[in-house]
Amino acid sequence: MFLNRYSLVAIGVLLAYPCLAAESQWVQTGATGRLVYVPDAEGDRIMEFSNVGYRGRGTELIPNNVPTIITVSPVAGDDTATIQAAINLVSAMPLGPNGFRGAVLLEAGDYDIATKLTINTSGVVLRGVGRESNETVLHARGTTQRSLIEVGGSGSQSLTGSTRNMIDKVVPVGSRSFRVDSTSGFTVGDTVRVTRPTPSNWISELGMDMIPPRSDGGTVNQWTSSTLKLYFDRVITRIEGDRVFVDAPLPQSFDQTYGGGTIRRYTWTNRIENVGIENLRGDSDFTSPTDENHAWEFVSIDDAQNVWVRNTLSKHFGDSSVVANPGAKWVTVDNAISETPISVVTGERRYTFDLSGELGLVTNSVANEGRHDFVNNSTQPGGPNVFHNSVAHTALDETGPHQRWATGTLFDNITIEGDQINARNRGNFGSGHGWAGANMVVWNSTADSFIVQNPPTSQNWLVGSKGTIINDTTFGPQPPGYYDQSGPSASPVTAGGKTSLYEAQMDDSRDIREYHAQGTGDWTDATSWDQRVAPEDAYKVSLRDYLIGDIDNYVFDGSGSVDNAFIDPSWQTDIMNSSALPITGFDNLTGNQNVAFTIQHTLDAGEKVVHGFVALGLKQGGGGLVNTDFIRLFDTDPAHKFNFSDLGWDSQINQSNTFVGVLDLGSYLDELQSGAVNVQVNDDTGVDWAIYTIAAATPLNDxxxxxxxxxxxxxxxxxxxxxxxxxxxxxxxxxxxxxxxxxxxxxxxxxxxxxxxxxxxxxxxxxxxxxxxxxxxxxxxxxxxxxxxxxxxxxxxxxxxxxxxxxxxxxxxxxxxxxxxxxxxxxxxxxxxxxxxxxxxAADFNADGTVDNQDLTDWQTNYGMQSAKHADGDADGDGDVDGVDFLVWQRQFGNSSLTSTLATNIPEPHSCQLLAFLAILALFAYRPSNV
Structure with missing residues (x-):
């Protein structure tokens, strides 16, 4: 449902977390140090992008110890067959328990590749000794356009089981959970396809059925439901009642006005995984700076997941250094360099790093002389995808989504030298690219300029980015994107103390295995530790979100709907006893009432909530003022009542637009452990929806x-x-x-x-x-x-x-x-x-529990010693062994801690003789001065 995307948004932070630089209005640091995400009026928010790259953890889980099975050296002539035979040999080996068969190591030298190298089996790594010109160099010989290295299985998703329908009116962008009409047949760990229909009324809302003709008479294809498909590849991580949780947030809203959404299980037997390409250099032959009859891509990945490409350099390829095609998932490209592409400088060329699959990551990489250097190029590539900490030198065209509704890509600390970063309506560019992307985030990036526009039904964010913001009207006036602290003089914002959103999100989502003490406290007290959980185990951290009510601009759907949300009976009684105003549910704007409900969720055995926040869509109701309104949480404790005037909300809530208020609950973790949060919004404020988000820590028994x-x-x-x-x-x-x-x-x-x-x-x-x-x-x-x-x-x-x-x-x-x-x-x-x-x-010098002759022997042996210890015979602790220590021995002789009482025997006569010995020693020790 298309609401007002320019509604007010604010955050009420109950306990501010100190930060050294400005933060975005859309992502802030909560009291626990974890991130708080601020939705817009439709509940859409910047996504959590951490589940990208190899095994959903970027570069962290890429193994460095896959054993080399076979080593290859260059041969005279074409090396293709030799290397491919080595790959095939490793491919035929059994998978190890870690999911790998082994690695092929290419020694230093020049390798001629007349065709291509193919990895089509799981668990194989192709490795060189380095990417410098004197290390492992693959030369793409010949005149055919092709990929030099091709990674991929075969087949496609095979759908199975029943299709289940989303039942929420709207599932907003960034959601990890949604309700369905039945969870029968689903289990945790299922791979599922989440489908968002593309009906004609939605395409019409976008204006993509009326793309203007090209001035050169070129082909323009209007968008149609049959050609535009929005699929998202996910894994079920949790089921609570009719609510299904998936492993990565959804980069697209699902609106019943536009067909809602569905979920269905799938299998993909021949999709390969655990493949690595590393420490290699690729160089394509060419005959002129505009030659196009040569190798086109260095590494191409499709029908594969959990793949990495790292420490590579590609040179002279006409299209891509690395392309992750639509069948690719969980791909990491790390520390890759592209130099001097060779082609005509025109369309369909020089897409340097192309993430057209899902959950891909390009990080720490460099492009040179590309056209679209960091790009989602295929039609409808689904996010999340991330480009991070990378730079394009001498860029010849824009970076950003390229065509036909890519969704959910983060451009984080990306620098484009010589061109733009855009997320825009590309209209009749190409053959009708139209809206290139939705729910894109450009974060702390630098470019000559930016064109970031909000498509109807969606949005794009430009945050902390430096460059000129262009109001482009090539295809008529377009809604501006969500601009936050961006422009020619912009400085980076922070999130969680970092200027990289992706890095901050990785910190948030990392398993809790490291604990740092905070202040003075008890070991078992969660507040004594930075992770807000005591070090009793290692924990997996997962974000869980719960939509309460529905997002529909205050339309009440009846007493049997989610608008009449559950309220705990005791909470209802508390409100009735403390307020004369009636209790109501969502979507009521009559005023003089209490909107009350109880958020319910499940915590499994041993789970702990380590972070939480709640967002509410609010509007003034009944014509009354809201300056005395308040929100109360948990119980009737006065400390849990928050006045709108103290939160700064009273001046922003109005009768025209939805105001989004966010409460950080990180200072109230004790109250979040029960699986229920009571809410009361008092007096003249109506509530359209609420989104409750927690970070749950699940014990790993490790x-x-x-x-x-x-x-x-x-x-x-x-x-x-x-x-x-x-x-x-x-x-x-x-x-x-x-x-x-x-x-x-x-x-x-x-x-x-x-x-x-x-x-x-x-x-x-x-x-x-x-x-x-x-x-x-x-x-x-x-x-x-x-x-x-x-x-x-x-x-x-x-x-x-x-x-x-x-x-x-x-x-x-x-x-x-x-x-x-x-x-x-x-x-x-x-x-x-x-x-x-x-x-x-004191005289038990040998610490055997008894003061006896052996202790005397120890004293005699060390008599006169300076800097002595007790074991040397120092009974009085003055640091030397002298006659006083003997006297202590004499008094304690015969005492034993091995008996229940202290012995008091007088020293034997031979001990008395030692007194004379002591006197003699004292005389020798005396040395009169010479006068």
Missing amino acids: AASTSVFIDGGASIQVDAAVGPIGELYLGGTSPGTLALTSGGAVNVAHDFTQTTIGTLAVELAGNSFGSLSVLGTATVSGILNVSLDGLFTPVAGNEFEILSATSVSGEFQQANLPALAFGLVWDLAYNPTDITLAALF
Whole structure:
């Protein structure tokens, strides 16, 4: 349903997160440090793009250890057959448990390729030793236009099972979930095709059935439902009731006015995966700067998923360095360079990096002298796709979507030298390109200029981008795009503290395996950690969104519809007891009422909400003022009531347009753990819809993979047994303290490292005491602070294993130990597999629990030693071995911690004889001065 796309949008942040640079109005940083997405009046928002590239994680999961199975060297003449035979040999090997068969390594040298190299089997890597001219160079010989390297399987999607229909009036752009008429037959993990119909009324709304003729008389094809197909390849990740969740957001809205949408399972038997092309250089033969009878593409990918191309250089190809065709999915192109393409400079040439499939990524790459350097070229390529941190030198034409409704591409930190970045109505360009793209995001990019326009029923974003904004009217006046802090003098915006939206989204979506302590708190308290979850396990993080009500410009569909949303009975009672105004549902603009509902969702066992926000489409109702209106969440706690005037909403809500208010709930995570959020909007404000979004952390049962860092001045207390965790780091570039109370114990599955500015604090209470158990290596330094439980007084013989490990290295630089009863000392022992702390008699120099003649021998042996330790015979702790230490031995002789009482025997006569020995030693030690 086409609503007013120029409605007001704002965000009410309940707790601002500090940032050093301006943020976009469309993506902001929430209280948890995670991102908050602000929809427009129709619920459309900038998508979450993290699930692109190899295995949906960009470059992160590309393996570096696929073993080489066969090594190839250049031969005289054509090398095609030799290399292809090696590829075929590896292709015939069984798949390993990691999904790979192995790699073909091309040694340094020049390889002549008369035709092409083909990889049509999963699990094969083609690898060179580098892309420089003296490393691995593939020469495309001959005069035929072709791909030099072709990666692909065969076949297509084979649809199976029943078609299910979306039942929401509108599923907005960026949604990861939608409701269907039946989930029967669906299970988590199903691959599905999501279809958005393209009926004639939609094409007419776009004006694409009336594309004007070309002035040169060239062919112009009007768009038709039979030629325009919008398909999106997804995986079901979750099912809650009639709501289906998919692995990547939808880059297109689905509107019942235009046929809604459907979902159906598919299989694709011969689509290959786990293929890599790396460390290669490709060079095409040519005869003149405009020669077109030569190799056209360096790498072409189709009917394949989870493919990477990295560290490559292509030169002199007429069309593409890398093209991911419509059957390609989850492709990563990383650190690829294209140089000096050879062709006539005209249409259908020099599409340098072409993402025409789905969920593709081009990053850290360079184009030279291309026409459309970063482009979605095929008809209706479905996003998300991402071009990231890349540059085009001497660009000869625009970057951007090229033709016939590409959807959902992010151009993130892209620099185009010499031309434009556009997302526009291309009208009769080509054979009737029309609206080239929808729901495109140009983020912090630089170009000579931008033409970014909003197509009817959709939008395009231009954010933080530097260059002239052109109001192009080639095909008549066009609605401007969503411009945010862009123009000739623009500076980059930030999201999550980063200038790259894609990188910030990758941070948000990354598994929680690393924890950094925050401030002072308890280990089990989620607020003590940067991830807002305690380090009890590793967690997978997923965004989940829930549309409540429907997006229809305040049309009430009856008491049996979603407009009459569920409200928890106790919440209803609370509102009735606190307000005399009646309770109503969505789409009611009469005023003097309470719009109330309860958001419901499911959290699985062990899941935790680590981030959340809610957006609401709001309009003034009943003619009343909204300055005293408020929104209340969760319960009747006054702290959960937010006045519109405090949020800054009162001056923006009006009777004409929908205002979108967004509440960041990151400071209220405790209230988000129940799976229900109560909402009350009071008085003269109507609500069209609400979208609730959470980041859910799902335990992976992989605690041993975690790393915990206590630094940054943080102090974490442990009161009970915790762990296992993977690794523990105490102190780093800044101090950190781990305090183990008498009941606290931390189990570490791998290594423990304490730096010089780390402090380990241990409390002792008799049989219970704080401890660390490390299955790997424990490296200690820094400070040890030991304290006593108020009711505990150590006696000789008390021993505490404060740390155990497979191996121990290092020593504490400082040990602060509590005072003991007279005559007792602490013995801090560093052993090969543990560190112990024991209370000893001061004269028990060998720490065997008894003061005996052996201790006297130790004293005698080291008599006169300076910088001495207790074990050397220093009973009084003054750092030397002298007669005073002997006197202590004499007093304690016979005492034993091995018995229940202290022994008090007088030293034997032979000990008395030693007193004379002591006197003699004292005389020798006395040296009168020479006067």
